[in-house]
Amino acid sequence: METQQAPVVELDHIGKRYEQKVAVADLSFQISPGMIFGLLGPNGAGKTSSIRMMIGITLPDSGTVRLFGEPFRRAHLRRIGYLPEERGLYGKMGVLDQLVFLGRLHGLGAMAAERSARAWCEKLEIAEVLQKKTEELSKGMQQKIQFIATLLHDPELIVMDEPFAGLDPINSNLLESALLDLRKAGKAILFSTHRMDQIEKMCDRICLVNQGREVLSGGMREIKSRYPRNRVAIEFEGDGSFLEDPSIAEIRDYGNHVELKLKDGADPQQLLRRASGQARIFRFEMMEPSLEEIFIRTVKGEANA
């Protein structure tokens, strides 16, 4: 999936302190065109601070930010779409007026901004709200408007902090496929979220930060392959006494299936043989570690270290 084109974002050992607290320390990563990059981390890990430095809202105390192959310049900002975690729209303003205003602020002409706003509203199925006041819309609709505002000017770099927060599955899918289209069109996309399933599904590369430092980074496949496949999902009927096997470290019973975590070095084939001797097996799946698991393990490991 990774392309060899020049990276759109290059953060090189950036750091930032606020008063007594280190917000970001020595963080480096790159994002290439056509890539979805996931920035993960617990609350207060420094994700938002990193993003703010990346787009020049604040300046790093150390390190450098390069965008589109050159040192950061304010002119770059018109090629970036930014959806902050803290959403903001003018409640009293009409939706179309608002989108046109934000589009013009990103360098579009009034006509072009309106055309783009209408096209995006069609695409995200909310064309009927264009004439309404923003404050009359539901949270989810406002979220879509904000999403559109980020993309109006056809940015080459898209930065989204928690883009799916507060959306129902239908709208969530709608935005997801919009982002996947944008990736296909060669845009560089960074998003930051707590929703591990979404990161897992969409991201090509991730960077996990904790307490302002990078603790894990790389391609999604490569990171996962670093962790052993020691989780097993079993769907069965009949005698469940195989679940007391000494090779099992942890059991989670979900009713229609159980998920097991095997002890290090345990042989799953042996467990399968024992299980199939006792019960009817419908499914026996060796699962790769979920990102959530990796996330929790890494962050906790940090805390314990």
Next chain:
Amino acid sequence: MPDALLIAQREYLQRVRSKAFLFTTLAFPLLLGIIFGGRFFAASQSQARSSPALVIASNDLNLAQDVRENLESDTAPLHTVTVIAPASPAELDQLRHAVEEGHYEGLLWLESVPGVAQPQAIYESRNVENGSSTVLLQDAIALAVTRRELAAQGLTREAIHRAIHPVDLKVVHLKSSRSQSLLSYAAPYIMAFVLYFSVIYYGMNVARSVVQEKTSRIFEVLLATTRPQSLMAGKLLGVGAVGLTQIAIWLALALLWAKPAMARFGMAGASLAHLGITFSQTAFFVLFFLLGFLFYSAVAAGFGACLDSEQEIQQFSFIIVLPMVVCLVLTPDILQHPSGPLAVALSLFPPCTPIVMFLRMSAQAPPAWQVWLSLVLMGAAIWAALWIAARIYRIGILMYGKRPTLPEIVRWMRYS
């Protein structure tokens, strides 16, 4: 279009189209009209009450009619006059009684004595008359006598008229001699009040708008393309333009209202100039609005960036408006003693300059060097306020949840 102008344009259109703008634009003059109009009405009513019915009794009908004519031909007639002549002693008693009952304000008894030019004149009244009224009666009688004597000398009616036609006296209003008239006080007073109101109202609007954008988190979206300085400049420009628009509407309303209103007060053909509102005064009004607005809105923007809610603005607004309130309270003193040490000092103190210098200029032309000095000081103060506010603004708008301490704010200013 530069970002700041785009932001100003949005701010302007959004506000001018709002119901609040329509409301304040209409309600404020209405309120002023009720307060000040009520006073004028009361004043004019008391004038009407003091224009009493008068009765002239005489043994000489011609003389009595002549005096009545003189009294009534006055440009602002003070009396309605009834003439009873020749009057019998019984009628005279009846009239005296009528005066006592309050049907007439007073009774003027004129008795021509043959062979003597001057008639005997007795004025009887329940009230102790004020001087000007007695002088009016004396003048009217003297004029009638003069006319009769000239006619006796053989002069024609026209010749007499030419000789004693009142001189059209032009009255020149010298700035240095303080005018006592109600109207010439009212104009600067009302204008100072409007100045106070608009500077505070729009300054506070800036603070409120900063806090609203902060709580709605739209700053973060805007800051992703534009500089905090442009945001602040755009906001001040936009809100200031709304203020100017409102003032322009008020001035236009005042012009429309002034003519018919003054015609009703018996000043037909009058204009705003007769109210003591001159073109240069209007120009200075606009200038001082702009200066005051820039200063106070910069201060308010800085405050707004440190605060998190409208309630907090309420708490702090008192500190911001305090100097203006002091000026407003001292307005009568400043108009009384426009060159006194208090007025001079306050007019050179930038937070007070807009109102106090405006009042001084309305009451009496202050020395040019003081005007220039106040403008220079004001300019420097605005520059300093903008500089400090921009620095606080840049960092404050991204800080949520906790009000910064003073040392923190000082540190913000040192960040480059």
